[in-house]
Amino acid sequence: MLITLEGLDGSGKTTVWEALQDSHPDAVYTREPTGSWYGEAVDRAIADDDADPLASLFLFTADHADHLSRVVRPALADGEVVVSDRYSDSRFAYQAVELADTDLKRPMDYVRGIHEAFSRAPDATIYLDVDPQTAAARSGATNKFEQAGYLAEVRANYEQLLEYEPERFVRVDATQPPEDVLAEVEDAMDRILEPR
Numbered sequence: 001m002l003i004t005l006e007g008l009d010g011s012g013k014t015t016v017w018e019a020l021q022d023s024h025p026d027a028v029y030t031r032e033p034t035g036s037w038y039g040e041a042v043d044r045a046i047a048d049d050d051a052d053p054l055a056s057l058f059l060f061t062a063d064h065a066d067h068l069s070r071v072v073r074p075a076l077a078d079g080e081v082v083v084s085d086r087y088s089d090s091r092f093a094y095q096a097v098e099l100a101d102t103d104l105k106r107p108m109d110y111v112r113g114i115h116e117a118f119s120r121a122p123d124a125t126i127y128l129d130v131d132p133q134t135a136a137a138r139s140g141a142t143n144k145f146e147q148a149g150y151l152a153e154v155r156a157n158y159e160q161l162l163e164y165e166p167e168r169f170v171r172v173d174a175t176q177p178p179e180d181v182l183a184e185v186e187d188a189m190d191r192i193l194e195p196r
């Protein structure tokens with residue numbers, strides 16, 4: 001079972017992901033970008049305001065391919081529950097905004113199409129929903145993604161993803177106090193992990 005946490009920068013994914021490690025210690029906890037050298041390349045792309053959008057997409061996607069083969073697929077093959085702080089939806093939502101100024105006609109469809117060929121879709125995704133202003137303030141607005149204007153476009157893309165696959169997503173209001181957000185996420189985890 002693959003469960004992902006998604007949302008804008010500062011929505012509280014990492015806070016929740018860390019708390020879940022206490023309440024669900026048996027799961028495998030992982031994240032994207034990863035700590036591998038592919039992830040380090042991604043960090044450089046994030047820090048570069050002039051990074052080419054298509055080159056960035058492929059760096060993020062290379063990191064995902066390595067994450068899949070090295071961590072996610074082996075854990076799933078062992079019957080583990082995997083909880084990932086960000087996963088493919090982050091690319092669909094964020095890189096589609098970066099690619100909007102290129103010649104690509106439908107950037108999000110393009111990014112989803114690349115993943116279809118090789119990726120493993122999440123079984124469930126907990127979406128921490130927060131407005132772009134709160135997200136930018138919480139994240140510190142330290143890079144090109146953590147800006148309210150950019151995050152407004154990212155949020156619109158997440159909304160589209162929720163519309164495409166309402167059965168996969170669980171929306172949680174992440175403007176609530178951390179303990180209330182966590183309680184809702186715990187409830188969602190219990191429902192997701194309930195024997196079918």
Ligand SMILES: Nc1ncnc2c1ncn2[C@@H]1O[C@H](COP(=O)(O)OP(=O)(O)OP(=O)(O)O)[C@@H](O)[C@H]1O
Nearest residue numbers: 008009010011012013014015138139176177178181
């Ligand atoms: N529900 C909440 N209410 C208020 N502040 C919160 C809440 N959840 C997290 N925070 C705070 O917001 C900041 C960002 O939280 P966190 O790192 O968990 O977000 P994130 O979604 O993982 O961000 P990023 O994607 O940028 O890594 C932290 O200072 C954290 O303590």
Ligand SMILES: Cc1cn([C@H]2C[C@H](O)[C@@H](COP(=O)(O)O)O2)c(=O)[nH]c1=O
Nearest residue numbers: 009032033060086087090091094095145
């Ligand atoms: C996986 C992934 C991430 N991003 C963006 C989102 C954040 O601004 C940064 C780093 O993520 P973190 O959770 O703050 O550590 O990268 C992205 O644009 N595309 C992706 O696929």
